[in-house]
Amino acid sequence: MPRLTAALLALPLMALAPPPKGSPPISEQTQRSGGPLLPEQTALRFDHADLSFEVLPERQALNGVATLTFTARAALTRLLIDLDRNLPISAISIDGRPLARTAWTNPDGRLTITLPRALPAGKRVVARISYGGTPHVAVNAPWDDGMVWSKTPDGRTWFATTAEGYGCDLFWPCLDFPTGEPASVDLHITVPAGLKAPSNGRLVGIDRLPDGRTRWNWRARQPNTYAIALNVGPYEEISGTYKSRFGNTIPMSYWYLPGEKVKAEALFAEFAPTLDFFEATVGPYPFGDEKVGVVETPHKGMEHQTINAYGNNYAKAPEGFDWLFHHELSHEWFGNQLTAANWDDYWLHEGFGSYMQPLYGRWREGDARYHVMLDTQRNLIANDHPIVRDKVLTEEEVYEPKLGGPGTDIYYKGSWMLHTLRWLIGDAAFFKAMRMEVYGRDDPKPGNFTPRYGSTREYQRIVNQVTGKNYDWFFDAYLRQAALPDLVATPLPDARTELRWKAPGGGAFPMPIEVSLNGKVQRLAMTDGVATIATPPGTHLVIDPEARVLRRNPAVEAFRAWTNQQRSRK
Structure with a gap:
């Protein structure tokens, strides 16, 4: 030593x-951090x-x-x-x-x-x-x-x-x-x-x-690289083990400040059920031979591998679990097991990591909680810059809107894009593609995978492979354009209504859509980006009644503009 x-x-x-x-x-x-590399840097295997x-x-x-x-x-x-x-x-x-x-x-x-x-x-x-x-x-x-x-x-x-x-x-x-x-x-x-x-x-x-x-x-x-962390204090520790659904036993520890035992025990009680959700939804905990570790820190939090930083002050939330603990733990899969090979692909960390919280709400309480949590995320989407630019970027070029970066859209827009994709291709294909991206295989078990690098283009190829269809149009619209697709409804003179997708950049966007006609829901294929439906007088039409598709919403745009205006006056 x-x-x-x-x-x-x-x-x-x-x-x-x-x-x-x-x-x-x-x-x-x-x-x-990141950005284009010199040949001497890429020539080193660490x-x-x-x-x-x-x-x-x-x-x-x-x-x-x-x-x-x-x-x-x-x-x-x-x-x-x-x-x-x-x-x-x-x-x-x-x-x-x-x-x-x-x-x-x-x-x-x-x-x-x-x-x-x-x-x-x-x-x-x-x-x-x-x-x-x-x-x-x-x-x-x-x-x-x-x-x-x-x-x-x-x-x-x-x-x-x-x-x-x-x-x-x-x-x-x-x-x-x-x-x-x-x-x-x-x-x-x-x-x-x-x-x-x-x-x-x-x-x-x-x-x-x-x-x-x-x-x-x-x-x-x-x-x-950024996950190696120093955390120093007069900590006390709670420890235990989790019996994985994959057969292995995983040590768990939480280091907290003296005087917080009751609150610390309540947070630690979330470890095992949260792990069970992730293992059931994504796959085996990637570092079961090491530990699940969390440490209280004087900052909000960070996904430091097997020693996630926690600084949420044991806040309570209506969803009944600590979102910060949950989000940082999600990065053991999306960030530490699967690492974006380029900062431009960082939505793979944060989009998937953010989508896990509504999915956990659904796991615990059902669809109502899922939709409430998704709605909160929906109102935070800015659509100022594309999520992906298909070039090697630095961290700041992703996180700073003033540098053309998507900022927090890698979290919330990424999450909503995944919500839409899951509905579009179905649960079986969605979760299979996710496992293949995270583990590099569809049958992950402890010992048969190692941490890996991934990219947006790779994930697109996996989705296309799993579904047997080409969904490049989907990723191009949501990741490579700033604006959202707009579904324009136009009443026609013969008691019909035309629905037409107006995609940013003018590309094809054959996204199906559900409509409710007097309470009866049907799915329109929209194969060419357009459909016409009969809407005789008295018909009550609701487009996308279950909010399955991420699309332009003028009400949200007006709300965000008003909110920003109020902040500027303070």
């Missing part, structure tokens, strides 16, 4: 004054990361040693690794041999290491990087990233990290793009006496150091 080196411990002392939020400032390169963190909360500082093992897919003369320049490097060795200080540079957050000799394709290299400094402090986590320093109600140290947007390089030297996941990670987190450090994967052991500190050792399998 690696130890912090003397060189690392000799780093200059940090300033005693705690850094304010948003500082130290980070470079444009560090703030950027085999293993051994990460030692020494946490110094009294100085709000972090020291680390990262031992990174890569295999070259193509010949290389240098390594390009992302690391915030606020964490200056004290030493680097390659394959056990120290490098001269002139062998690396890190002016903007992209660490460039010149190798002592060329690395042929197929050969491994081990880089050991010692670093430390004052990590960037988040302004409004988890909507931005960095350290989240806090105190428990009784004044004890409590903090956590978030890195989804700006990336893993805020805390450790990594490959800050979605496909940069290490195949395995060993974590060693040294914390002051009286504090605990629940983290990713399986607990290997706790070392008690002579000075009273403890080192928490964890081992995780192929974690998402």
Whole structure:
């Protein structure tokens, strides 16, 4: 097990004054996560990361040693690794041999290491990087990233990290793009006496150091790049096991703050039934050989693999379950097991993850709860920018509407698109396609799948394959156009009504639709995007009475415009 080196411990002392939020400032390169890659980045296969963190909360500082093992897919003369320049490097060795200080540079957050000799394709290299400094402090986590320093109600140290947007390089030297996941990670987190450090994967052991500190050792399998998390506080723990419907037994743990036992036990009681829903609806829990882990954090939440962050203050909701716990747990399937290969495909995480809450409401209470929860999501859809642009994007280019990104539409519009697709192709095809996208196969069982990367185009191909039909028109309309399809109803002079789809971009949109005529529901094929129905005088016509199809709704548009106007006046 690696130890912090003397060189690392000799780093200059940090300033005693705690850094304010948003500082130290980070470079444009560090703030950027994802985007187009250089050939030298794609040439690295990340085999293993051994990460030692020494946490110094009294100085709000972090020291680390990262031992990174890569295999070259193509010949290389240098390594390009992302690391915030606020964490200056004290030493680097390659394959056990120290490098001269002139062998690396890190002016903007992209660490460039010149190798002592060329690395042929197929050969491994081990880089050991010692670093430390004052990590960037988040302004409004988890909507931005960095350290989240806090105190428990009784004044004890409590903090956590978030890195989804700006990336893993805020805390450790990594490959800050979605496909940069290490195949395995060993974590060693040294914390002051009286504090605990629940983290990713399986607990290997706790070392008690002579000075009273403890080192928490964890081992995780192929974690998402931003999912590696530090969570430190005077935690108490509730633990138990879940007997999976697939035959395996899964350990469960929740780490919470002292004084919250009753509320913590109520949340922990949701773990097993929620797991059962996901296993019945999607498939096996992907990390059953590690754990289901949740930790209370001083920020809202995040899908940190097997140690999901929870900061919802045990809020109660009319649906009878904690939506935040449920949503973050959904990412163990949609985000950690299935990882979008490009930020442009991130709706695969958030659209599916958001759709799971109404589905769980339906699982628990039936269709009424499902529709109520979906209606809440419907009113949040903005339709300002397409969800997918079919090019390599950064995280900010997806989340920031000012950069042309869909923002929260990857959540709510993605969820509603899936609701419509499920009705269109039927439950059997919908859930089969979902399993194939998540697991890469239709018959997932513990031990026969591993975490994988997916994309929008792949999911389209799977849907077409499963159904035996071409639904590209569906995905093009909902994902690649900002506006929604509009179903225009036009009364005709001969006691008939024409229904015609007006698709954004002018493409074909043969979406069937249900109509209710005097209470009798029928489904119109709309094969050419148009249908005509008899509506004699006195006919009461309701289009899409069960709200199955995502389409333009002028009332929702007016409501959103009015809401935005009210906010602007405040």
